[in-house]
Amino acid sequence: MNNKIKILIIEDDLFLRRLCQKKLEKEGFEVVLAEDGKEGIEQAKKNIPDLILLDIILPNTDGFEVLKILKEETSTKLIPIILLSNLGQKEDIDRGLSLGATDYLIKAHFSPQEIVDKVKETLKK
Amino acid sequence: MNFFKQKKCDPEEVIKYQNSLAELDKIAKMLIKRDLALSDSKEKLTVEKGKVDAVINSLTDGLIMIDQGQRIILINPKAQSILNIEEEKIIGKALSELINFPQIKELYEILTKTAGHCREKQCELILKESVEKIFEMQTTLVVTEAQEIIGTLIILHDVTRERLINKIKSEFITIAAHQLRTPLTGIKWSLEMINTDEITKEEQKEFLDKAYQSNERMIRLVNSLLIVSHLEEGCFVYKFSKIQMEDLIQEIIENFKIQIKNKNIECIFDKPKILLPKIKVDLERIQMALENLIDNAIKYTPQKGKIIISLKESDNKIEVSIKDTGMGISKENQERLFTKFFRSAEALKIETSGSGLGLFIAKNIIEAHKGQIWVESEEGKGSEFHFSLPY
Numbered sequence: 001m002n003n004k005i006k007i008l009i010i011e012d013d014l015f016l017r018r019l020c021q022k023k024l025e026k027e028g029f030e031v032v033l034a035e036d037g038k039e040g041i042e043q044a045k046k047n048i049p050d051l052i053l054l055d056i057i058l059p060n061t062d063g064f065e066v067l068k069i070l071k072e073e074t075s076t077k078l079i080p081i082i083l084l085s086n087l088g089q090k091e092d093i094d095r096g097l098s099l100g101a102t103d104y105l106i107k108a109h110f111s112p113q114e115i116v117d118k119v120k121e122t123l124k125k
Numbered sequence: 126m127n128f129f130k131q132k133k134c135d136p137e138e139v140i141k142y143q144n145s146l147a148e149l150d151k152i153a154k155m156l157i158k159r160d161l162a163l164s165d166s167k168e169k170l171t172v173e174k175g176k177v178d179a180v181i182n183s184l185t186d187g188l189i190m191i192d193q194g195q196r197i198i199l200i201n202p203k204a205q206s207i208l209n210i211e212e213e214k215i216i217g218k219a220l221s222e223l224i225n226f227p228q229i230k231e232l233y234e235i236l237t238k239t240a241g242h243c244r245e246k247q248c249e250l251i252l253k254e255s256v257e258k259i260f261e262m263q264t265t266l267v268v269t270e271a272q273e274i275i276g277t278l279i280i281l282h283d284v285t286r287e288r289l290i291n292k293i294k295s296e297f298i299t300i301a302a303h304q305l306r307t308p309l310t311g312i313k314w315s316l317e318m319i320n321t322d323e324i325t326k327e328e329q330k331e332f333l334d335k336a337y338q339s340n341e342r343m344i345r346l347v348n349s350l351l352i353v354s355h356l357e358e359g360c361f362v363y364k365f366s367k368i369q370m371e372d373l374i375q376e377i378i379e380n381f382k383i384q385i386k387n388k389n390i391e392c393i394f395d396k397p398k399i400l401l402p403k404i405k406v407d408l409e410r411i412q413m414a415l416e417n418l419i420d421n422a423i424k425y426t427p428q429k430g431k432i433i434i435s436l437k438e439s440d441n442k443i444e445v446s447i448k449d450t451g452m453g454i455s456k457e458n459q460e461r462l463f464t465k466f467f468r469s470a471e472a473l474k475i476e477t478s479g480s481g482l483g484l485f486i487a488k489n490i491i492e493a494h495k496g497q498i499w500v501e502s503e504e505g506k507g508s509e510f511h512f513s514l515p516y
Contacts (some may be wrong), residue, residue: 012473015315015335016311016314018335019311019314019315019318019332019335022328023314023318059470060470086302086306086307086310087299087302088302089295089298089299089302106306107306107307107310108313111313111314112314112317112318113317113321
């Protein structure tokens with residue numbers, strides 16, 4: 001049994017998923033991975049994480065849809081979700097935040113360290 | 126003359142009478158003049174009306190005027206063509222009587238729906254024909270000088286093309302953001318990870334390898350984008366030479382040998398026994414189209430799968446087929462398969478880094494050679510891409 005803080009990464013790009021996982025593990029988090037929206041929802045329900053990093057362009061169910069479903073579900077609606085996407089148009093950001101995302105980070109604008117900082121900051125709240 | 130006799134010719138009376146004659150004459154002349162002026166202005170009015178009609182008829186926007194009872198009292202030729210209807214059939218009739226004309230039904234529904242709050246405003250009219258057409262619909266009340274409302278003017282402005290351009294632009298931004306930023310993020314994150322203190326030699330190698338591969342992906346993407354921009358300028362096929370299709374395919378298979386071997390794929394090249402006639406093509410481009418198709422077949426065929434490339438000739442055409450045992454493509458996605466930046470959900474599941482440009486490029490190359498390209502596929506079983514080129 002461990003009492004590490006659990007982060008779920010829902011990200012379809014193998015490289016970015018792996019890099020993000022490495023960074024978070026180095027910082028002492030437990031990392032659960034999902035490579036598409038459907039798997040992400042299943043993981044979130046089965047294995048309630050402390051925080052979710054969610055991509056938007058995903059196979060099967062896209063990130064907005066995942067966000068909507070998780071925010072409607074009683075067991076998952078309180079989990080803070082940070083959108084981590086390379087879409088950066090205003091309407092994408094507005095849509096994400098209005099669906100209940102805690103934050104919206106554009107991947108290419110943030111380094112792994114900055115993402116970790118955001119994760120820690122969100123968990124403190 | 127009886128008159129004078131009776132009156133005994135009073136000179137004063139004569140003068141008076143002469144004066145009134147002059148008066149009458151003046152009035153008659155005035156009347157004639159007015160009559161002339163009237164017919165003149167009538168003519169002028171006809172000319173003016175002709176001018177107004179000409180202006181209305183040559184407007185590039187559709188223009189319809191309805192009266193307070195929603196009866197059509199004016200419709201210009203452009204509006205007739207937009208609504209696919211002839212003036213004689215509808216003039217003087219109320220819109221509600223005309224709802225069996227599908228386009229008028231749309232118009233009527235919007236007017237009814239928006240009555241009250243959309244008057245004097247802009248709405249959108251979408252007409253579904255063979256292609257969807259979008260119109261900006263401006264309605265304005267027509268008011269006389271005496272402040273009497275005599276009807277509503279409806280102006281239909283075609284914005285289909287603008288909307289399409291906006292949609293393509295927005296799709297491009299989404300794809301560009303995703304496809305360009307993803308490998309750049311890979312490079313950025315890898316480099317940052319390498320640059321931190323506590324990493325092992327193995328991790329260092331892993332991150333460097335990731336940075337390198339992300340960069341390779343970026344280079345491929347930029348190349349594809351440049352090719353697409355050439356395609357869109359229309360200056361694409363120009364270096365024609367006569368080639369032997371069998372040799373070209375053999376050479377491409379040879380180039381993909383490593384990938385085929387890595388996935389343990391059985392690759393069969395089924396060529397006709399008799400040599401095909403040579404065909405005149407832009408070698409570099411046809412090679413690119415073939416490479417895109419074969420590359421896809423390898424990418425989407427699982428380990429130990431099978432690829433069959435076959436070649437045949439009929440009706441002065443050479444047909445190339447590339448059959449794989451991949452996951453196949455749903456009917457719905459087959460329709461969009463050759464469009465720019467499209468990636469099917471099935472494909473995304475297997476390979477997330479594709480640009481969605483390969484098949485678009487292949488299609489454009491084949492069509493620039495007056496050939497055809499198509500796909501047959503069954504979900505879960507595999508796909509077969511075909512193209513034919515005339516010689």
